[in-house]
Amino acid sequence: MKNITLGGKKERFRDNLQCYIMLAPFALLFLIFLVLPIIASFVLSFFEFDMVSTPRFTGFSHYFRMLFDDEVFLTTAKNTLIFAVITGPAGFLLSFVLAWFLNEFRPFTRTVLSFMFYCPALVGNAYYIWQVAFSNDSYGYINSLLLSMGFITEPLNWLRDAAYTMPIVIMVQLWMSMGVSFLANISGLQNIGQDMYEAGAIDGIRNRWQELWYITLPSMRHMLLFSAVIQISSAFSVSQLPIALAGYPSVSNSVDTIVSYLSDAGTVRYEMGYASAISVVLFLIMIVTRIVVGKLINKVGD
């Protein structure tokens, strides 16, 4: 809004004051709980710090330790990347494709179906169900199903076998990933004007794929970036789910993620400097991913 300030100096002062007062609560919280933590991690990553003795400067040694000396970190980093590379794009595509499909239905059907898909994300901690489903004895739902159909002869120890933990955690994560970005996509799709599609049909669009590429995706570009950011943020911060399903540390660290490893290093072993260095690496990976994805999405539909 331009030139909203009318009147003299006194009124301008009052306006500015009121604006700053309204901005202050959020700005303070944002500084204390977001900006300060990021700066603090960066600074602390160069120190040895256990919260009791005075911090000791150690330069880049934490970063060297991470890359060359810490097998567990490298495993958790590998897990996090596998995890992010699969669940990030899959969750992103699925939330768009489902929203796109739902958009064809009547409002009532659409409301019911979107509720169904949103439900697992909505109810939060319901992944306990999967713990029971995959439990290791013959009462576990999956085991008993496979046993009674004759695929296996004895119950499998799903959540304690490194071959199965990763696929299971990925599946449950995808089950819960139709969240904010899914709702945003549904809402965005509903608001593409029908006249756009009609004009497209006149211009010779033959099938739904052409319509998707030439009309829908370009109109949804901003929404896709939003949804990608949400998916990046959740794919890299996964930690509670694998801990709940497979415990920490999981069998041969098969599903431990960077975030679960750094909270262990920090809140259990009190190696705050090292945990901070890990956080910094994670922040950098996320920001770089975010920038690359932003560039890619701006190319969609060109």
Place this chain on the structure above:
Amino acid sequence: MAVIIAEKKTGRFLHRISGRRSRGLSQSRRYTRSKVGNFFYVCFLILLGLFSVVPLVYCVLTSFKPLDELMIFPPRFSVSRPTMQNYLALPGLLSNLRIPLSRYIFNSLFISAVTTILYVLISSMAAFVLSKSHVRGKKVMFLAVQYALLFTPFTLAIPQYLIFSYTRMIDTYFVYILPYLASTMGVFLMKQYMEGSIPDAILEAARIDGAGYFRMFWSIVLPMVKPCCMTLMLFGFRDVWSALPNGTIFNESLKTLPAVMSQITAGGIARSGSAMAVTVIMMIPPILVYLVSQSNVLESMNSAGIKE
């Protein structure tokens, strides 16, 4: 049999889809839909819909199973003699913690309600200033807000833990409330919504009548952004309701339902009935909030895009 049912369903869906097309749109639009495509996408939707909902339905059904039905091999999906015993047994399961279940429920409701209300208020005030005022640095601030969407409390766990411990906030309600209020999703969504839904002309008219920014916010802006407030309410409530603080709450009387849930679910198959009952109790409030806010959410999320 199943095939026949599936075909019937498909037929009905197809009918609906094409029905809407022929009523709502011109002839040319219908041309862009193929029968085969319709068939595949209805199948896909049904499969994924079942995958989403069946585990939750199974959870609800299991929570009503008596002990002998929980132990049946192989487990059955349905429940033949529903009982409330899993729910009634919950307070007893917690007796070794010396804190009544009602205290956890109170904590959960109290924290979620306070956080949600403050979240909506603080975010919309900041969003109003960022979208409709001319204070210095608002562009930089909004860019920071937009990038901060990436960082969840999980990724910031360690430095936030240090801040809590230096400000002596460990073992207080603040641990639940304050970090969430700093989450930028609210300001982001609200700012984008205000840009699209509040015409500058209205605010200018209010200015001419002598209204200050407080006045404009409270009597003009806030009533106009109600749909977006409902959206923030949903997201705020959902996140705080299911949050489980990591290493910052030790006092049992300050813990919330997710903590109870993780304790009970650690009990294995013998307690699976009660664990499912807690899960169902945890599921109800977010679902209620969603049902209330649903139409507003779908309306207001439309402006959520990130423009670069």
